[in-house]
Amino acid sequence: MTVQPVVLLEWLVVAFCCAATVYAGVAAVAMPFFGKRAAVRHVGWTSVSVLKPLCGIEPRLYENLVTFCEQVHPCFQLLFGVSSPVDPAIAVVRRLQAAYPHCDIELVIDSRVHGSNLKVSNLINMAERARHEIIVLADSDIAVEPDYLDRVTAPLADPDTGVVTCLYRAQSVGGFWPRVGALFINEWFAPSVRVAHAGGSRRFGFGATLALRRATLAGIGGFEALKDCLADDYWLAEHARVLGLNTVLSSVMVATDVIEPTFATLWLREMRWLRTIRSVNPSGFASLCITFTTPWLLIGALFAVSLSGTEAVNAHPVMALTLWTSTLTGIIARILLHARSARYSRSFWHDLPLVPLRDMLLALQWLGAAFGSHVVWRGARMPVVNRVTQTRTSIVEIPDR
Template sequence: VSFFSFLTVLSWANLSFVVPATALVYVVTVLGAKFFLREQIDRMRWAGTFLVCFGVALICLPEDQTLSLSDFIEHVRIFFGILTAASACYYLVSIIAAEKFFAAPQRRAAAAGLPACKLAAGREGLYKSPPFSKGEQGGFCFPPVSILIPLCGADFRAYQNYASLCSQDYPEFEIVFGVGDSKDSSIPVITRLQADFPQVPIQMVVSADEIGPNPKVSTLNNMLPQAGHEILLMLDSDIRVGPDFIKSICAEFPPDGLLTCLYRAGEAPGTPSKLEACGISSEFAPGVLVAQMAGGISFAFGAAIAISKKTLETIGGFAAIAPYLADDYMMGSLVRKAGLPVKLSRYVVETVLSKLSITGFVQHQLRWARGIRACAPWGHAGSLIANGTALSFLYFAFSGFSRFGLFIFASVSALRLWMAWMVGVRRLGDKILRHNLLLVPIRDFFSLFIWSAAFFGERVEWRGRVFRLEKNGKITPEKISR
């Protein structure tokens, strides 16, 4: 059909028009299939699309003009120059976004003539002590909270993480843990926790029932009937918090919406883990803060999510997010689509990273990047400018390692480090980033590679299980022959 259509158009139009027009239709078809119909585009089709574009560009050159190698390099240099300039602007906007977001409580307090809110970037988190809603007797109201933590194996420093939740300065809360296997290695840790903190209601749910391909969401759904309170506070199993965590969350919690938290690394043994830690505060968090400043976020982070049972039921319960890889992202998205608020807390929790190999680091980052690409393709594409160090180096290289190229590379690299310090260290209180700031440029080169690799391949691995990414970020389990 395509061939005869080509001949038909060629019968009434010049070849110089037909070839570019046909190529344009082909490219639009591929992009439409990928980003609108959510079809899986394999590597060969992407390669074919690139070759079609490149071939048409060569054909469309004037007859008296040829594309020399020097001309090609010049065009590439300009391309990376534009991306480098965009990166520099993005870093400045990130600093402004962080200052605006975290400084807002002090400005409001000063305008009201009140003492500034207590903000401390210490080991346990970034704490904020705003007023709570008043109860009937004029005192502060502390609503009871159910903390849900799905488990799959014992994480690094697991006991210390869970003990931080048992030490909350809060009148009424319970902790519900859940596993999908009665032989899970995390069960002895919870048994010890129950013995050491008898004053805290701690439950352990063991159930292999599944409501979808995402095992974490299935575990959460199995835990839900044991949650006795209306407000649910869901945390990843590697999260550690300070004693005023629940108070701070409940103070900001929108009863008819969702609240989520930024996070930073609390421990990161080994260089690959430190590379991941630096990326959290200097790459991930700035993007979130820019989105927040641009009009608010429409996604959530599994590190910490507060939601009421009523709101959860409104979006379809856990079953609505069970088919997806990025379940936290989808939960926030569904809440926002329901017309309810998605709020970003100023409380920063800590994630305790285990020791990673370089391979493990790349696999984890690739899973994350592919999940973002599937759920928010334009967001993933735009995240390219976060890797300014790598982009400015490519500009430097394609400028023939000129002095001006070196100046651009050095300037953008310095701006990148300044942004990492202002956002990650100053505002998020990241001690690991503070002591490993020079890993940020190295992280940028890894991130550029991972960003590119995320466009190819649909397989992701999570805690020993392999899945295939489908349309709209949905996943299907994939059996691996051994």
């Protein structure tokens, strides 16, 4: 008996609806509640140089940088770098130096440009002043707990560990659109990484934190190996993996601010993230279509309603039952994911009405990110389409010019 093409297409839609429901359930289970902490056994103390590239002022820049000054680690150096002598972030660093005179805080002002990635140029200039064996990189908008350095550097005691990286939770700074942007991180990005990690993937590296030994950095060719890379955080960890070293996802979850005040600025930021994912993992990007739960729940519900007539149900009883089961289970799983991603109960109820909007917007952004060859980062337009060339120690991504 030949199966009609229309029936095959219908079952394909059912399969996608069920896959989205399964993903939501797995993501809800994989995500820990914020605040859950794992014990870390310290095997010794190692001096740390923390590199913080800065560019301009952010709403909570001082408050976020303060958290790095208040570490309990016994020996660490804080290096802040800017590329312009008139960058307003300089005043924030001077304020930190005055407020924490006991901290080893150094400001590097260096306008040299080494490649197309200006953040990496900043890191190259700062790295010359780093004095310690362990290097920790962290973006400017990151806030951490006092034991952060202790915990993120602990896995480096294992010689097989190349890079330690951290996931992050978002806190909105401002009004409506920062709240929507925080859901992007808390209820899509972080859960998707948790699911991939649970499935055995270690191909990641996040600018929220990258900790590595100085010898590892030298082995991949230094920051110079990343000077023309768009996804420099990902490629730093990838180069270490090429050397046979492991990437460790730390139990530490740091905080980041979402400050984009308008739909347009939020769209540009999230489009940059999605196109960056497409550039480093095209197959993984394609599979993201099942991670936007609400559109598939809506499609499944509408399809199930269309099969509600007696004749349709009699013709496709298994399909109708599968759709209704998947839709109801998916709704429960999506609410559970939202609950597990919420920091506290008020956030759960406050942001629950935004969940369908967030998922629908993600679906549209995914479609948009499938096309286009550039992203916008801090006002600069950078290419996404890359070619890959072989260097002495690793594969290096070179953007087409």
